[in-house]
Amino acid sequence: MSMSERPTSVLILENVRKSFREPDGRELPILHVAEFRLAPGEQAVLVGPSGCGKTTLLHVIAGIRRADAGRILMHGTDLLQLSEAGRDRFRAANVGYIFQTFNLLPAFTALENVLLGMTFTRRGRDERRATHLLERVGLAARARHKPTALSVGEQQRVAVARALANRPQLLLADEPTANVDRGNQQQIIDLIRDTCREERVALLLVTHAREVAEQFDRVEQYETLNRPAVVEVTPAAEGGSP
Amino acid sequence: MSLWRIAWRSVRQRALASSLTAFSMALGVMLLVAVLSVHGVIERSFRNNASLGYNMIVGAKGGKLQLTLNTVYYLSQPIENVPYDFYLEFLSADRRAAEMKNALHPDQDRRDGQYAAYVELAIPLCLGDYFGPFRVVGTTPEMFDRLRFGPEENEQYEFAEGRNFRLWSPEHGFFEAVVGATVAREMNVKLGDRVSMTHGDPEGLGHGQKYTVVGILAPSGTPQDRAVFISMEGFYLMEGHAKPLKDAAPAADLTPASAPQDGSSGDSARAADPTPPVTAAGAPQLVQKALPMEQREVTSILVRTVSPLATPGLQNTINEGPSAQAVLPVREIYLLFDMFVRPAQSMLLFMSGLICIVSGISILVSIYNSMSERRHEIAVMRALGAERTTVMAVILWEAVILGFGGGVFGWLMGHGLNALAGPVIEARTGVSIGFFDFAPGIDLASLVGAGGGGWEISTELVLIPALLLLAAGVGLLPAVTAYRTDVADSLGK
Numbered sequence: 252m253s254m255s256e257r258p259t260s261v262l263i264l265e266n267v268r269k270s271f272r273e274p275d276g277r278e279l280p281i282l283h284v285a286e287f288r289l290a291p292g293e294q295a296v297l298v299g300p301s302g303c304g305k306t307t308l309l310h311v312i313a314g315i316r317r318a319d320a321g322r323i324l325m326h327g328t329d330l331l332q333l334s335e336a337g338r339d340r341f342r343a344a345n346v347g348y349i350f351q352t353f354n355l356l357p358a359f360t361a362l363e364n365v366l367l368g369m370t371f372t373r374r375g376r377d378e379r380r381a382t383h384l385l386e387r388v389g390l391a392a393r394a395r396h397k398p399t400a401l402s403v404g405e406q407q408r409v410a411v412a413r414a415l416a417n418r419p420q421l422l423l424a425d426e427p428t429a430n431v432d433r434g435n436q437q438q439i440i441d442l443i444r445d446t447c448r449e450e451r452v453a454l455l456l457v458t459h460a461r462e463v464a465e466q467f468d469r470v471e472q473y474e475t476l477n478r479p480a481v482v483e484v485t486p487a488a489e490g491g492s493p
Numbered sequence: 494m495s496l497w498r499i500a501w502r503s504v505r506q507r508a509l510a511s512s513l514t515a516f517s518m519a520l521g522v523m524l525l526v527a528v529l530s531v532h533g534v535i536e537r538s539f540r541n542n543a544s545l546g547y548n549m550i551v552g553a554k555g556g557k558l559q560l561t562l563n564t565v566y567y568l569s570q571p572i573e574n575v576p577y578d579f580y581l582e583f584l585s586a587d588r589r590a591a592e593m594k595n596a597l598h599p600d601q602d603r604r605d606g607q608y609a610a611y612v613e614l615a616i617p618l619c620l621g622d623y624f625g626p627f628r629v630v631g632t633t634p635e636m637f638d639r640l641r642f643g644p645e646e647n648e649q650y651e652f653a654e655g656r657n658f659r660l661w662s663p664e665h666g667f668f669e670a671v672v673g674a675t676v677a678r679e680m681n682v683k684l685g686d687r688v689s690m691t692h693g694d695p696e697g698l699g700h701g702q703k704y705t706v707v708g709i710l711a712p713s714g715t716p717q718d719r720a721v722f723i724s725m726e727g728f729y730l731m732e733g734h735a736k737p738l739k740d741a742a743p744a745a746d747l748t749p750a751s752a753p754q755d756g757s758s759g760d761s762a763r764a765a766d767p768t769p770p771v772t773a774a775g776a777p778q779l780v781q782k783a784l785p786m787e788q789r790e791v792t793s794i795l796v797r798t799v800s801p802l803a804t805p806g807l808q809n810t811i812n813e814g815p816s817a818q819a820v821l822p823v824r825e826i827y828l829l830f831d832m833f834v835r836p837a838q839s840m841l842l843f844m845s846g847l848i849c850i851v852s853g854i855s856i857l858v859s860i861y862n863s864m865s866e867r868r869h870e871i872a873v874m875r876a877l878g879a880e881r882t883t884v885m886a887v888i889l890w891e892a893v894i895l896g897f898g899g900g901v902f903g904w905l906m907g908h909g910l911n912a913l914a915g916p917v918i919e920a921r922t923g924v925s926i927g928f929f930d931f932a933p934g935i936d937l938a939s940l941v942g943a944g945g946g947g948w949e950i951s952t953e954l955v956l957i958p959a960l961l962l963l964a965a966g967v968g969l970l971p972a973v974t975a976y977r978t979d980v981a982d983s984l985g986k
Contacts, residue, residue: 310981315876336880343878350984354873358506363494370494371878413877 261420261453262289267321280479294454298464299473305457309423314338343371347414351426353406355398361409362394368416384412404435424456500890514859518899521852525845526907529932532838546640552793554818561825564793566716567628571620574790575817582606583615596786611803617791619728622690624721627676629690631728655684655708660724667727670704674712675719729784856895857967864974872983885976892968900960
């Protein structure tokens with residue numbers, strides 16, 4: 252095992268590249284992360300303006316999108332070596348994801364939304380844990396309510412509980428406060444950070460809000476981390492780069 | 494949470510659209526069940542009527558089908574009559590002598606009838622009159638004493654009330670009647686009622702003669718439910734029933750002393766049993782003029798041959814003769830069934846199947862249309878770790894829930910319709926049908942082209958896997974759409 256694969260990191264990105272194909276057929280490089288590590292239980296924030304590609308990076312880390320090249324290591328597993336179904340299974344078991352728009356399923360109650368997160372793992376549903384998580388986010392009394400009956404802040408708290416349902420090693424939070432008011436914003440951030448600490452889950456939170464970023468010890472600037480411009484996809488350019 | 498529960502929640506989330514879609518499937522299945530039931534009713538009706546207890550009908554020369562319809566179903570008009578002495582040729586010497594005695598004709602050359610050696614049972618029918626819309630049948634008590642019906646031809650006609658009619662009884666003379674179950678119900682006839690018939694057709698002139706109802710048949714699902722039965726002697730004695738002959742012998746008094754007491758069984762009983770003297774005072778019908786043999790005719794004769802091997806020979810002999818024709822009713826019935834009924838049934842089944850397929854397509858359209866708004870949900874499930882095949886299975890479950898749920902509801906509606914229409918169907922066809930009556934079975938072996946294996950299953954039970962297949966089939970396209978949903982793109986929508 253090389254130094255770069257030491258188990259002190261829950262997540263390791265090495266030379267991760269992603270490009271999209273333009274309508275005219277040209278490849279548009281949008282992601283190149285030379286190296287990024289996250290230690291178990293560590294909390295980091297990734298800051299960047301809206302639309303700069305932060306969500307794409309989270310999708311690549313979660314295995315929702317497949318990177319074109321590089322290595323994404325979690326607990327010694329390289330996501331790029333997994334099939335799509337393998338990445339799905341890996342994500343279900345090891346990665347929690349909080350969306351900017353909560354993405355609760357409207358047909359299900361708060362409790363069922365949390366249980367839904369457990370449905371796709373081999374561990375199966377654990378109603379006691381789901382109930383415990385809802386208690387933890389302060390929604391025990393609202394467990395049987397559907398999302399439409401919950402406030403925006405409550406919906407995001409259900410989303411936090413759902414993301415933690417499978418005891419992930421890594422929680423990815425994509426602008427979790429972008430759609431909540433300022434009053435709820437701090438509560439949500441505190442909730443995410445506190446529960447991650449309690450559950451010993453590493454956290455990578457993406458935001459464009461300076462006031463959110465300032466609360467974290469580790470702040471990564473997306474423009475610094477991601478240098479797609481230096482990525483040359485043509486062999487000649489690759490060979491000629493310093 | 495199981496996949497089918499996820500699908501069920503999704504169905505409930507779109508309650509109105511889901512209900513309408515399932516209802517369209519329900520209507521299709523209801524129609525299919527109704528058609529299958531009608532198919533079953535017709536099939537059972539034909540089977541019941543093809544299990545006649547006799548294997549040959551002898552009647553006047555003419556159309557075979559008309560003779561069969563007329564004799565078996567009491568439909569259409571009789572072709573013509575055959576002479577009474579021709580009927581006597583089917584009887585044994587004793588029975589022949591007894592009948593001739595009844596017809597006031599001395600049996601001078603005591604002998605077996607010409608065809609008696611081939612015949613186990615011969616029952617004459619005299620048709621022509623009506624009681625309301627129902628046929629009146631002049632016959633002998635053997636009709637219910639010796640004829641059997643049912644698929645195995647082992648069921649005896651039973652009386653819900655009363656008893657079989659007799660050729661002659663001290664109470665009612667020759668004028669006893671037995672009514673079928675449907676007749677009793679429709680015409681509100683009770684035991685002891687005195688009924689009179691109309692001549693020629695339901696609106697014909699009424700006969701003055703009254704017949705006392707001594708028996709009401711239990712429902713048998715045969716045409717007998719829809720007919721009135723009287724003794725042949727009583728039939729002959731109705732006004733206008735004598736064959737007009739120039740040289741016919743004058744009618745003679747037939748008193749209880751010379752009349753048979755009980756015609757319910759063998760000829761010897763009728764020929765030999767002395768009748769106790771009866772005072773005719775107050776009962777003028779007990780003294781009647783019997784019709785001489787020359788003025789008697791029968792419309793047809795129900796014949797059971799002694800063995801199937803005897804049937805072709807007897808049929809040929811009769812058909813080659815000048816007096817009558819012999820037809821095999823089962824063959825005629827099945828010819829009729831194959832020629833007219835089965836194609837109509839097939840067409841109805843085909844159309845009902847098409848309706849189910851159209852209903853299935855409506856499920857497809859409903860789910861497919863919902864897919865644009867569902868892509869986001871599917872993407873969320875995928876982001877939570879659901880594999881492509883998992884979301885595909887959820888959509889297939891949804892189609893199966895709609896198709897199968899609608900199908901079960903349609904099945905219940907179809908059988909409810911059967912239960913509601915049951916009394917009308919029974920009244921019109923004699924076949925009883927209730928909520929739990931399934932469509933007739935089909936042979937599984939014949940379905941897979943392996944010939945008849947005797948492994949029958951109700952057509953409706955084939956409907957269940959067929960519905961599941963149909964639902965899964967129509968769910969496949971939206972399921973593939975779900976399978977191909979791009980998670981990252983759809984999450985942002």
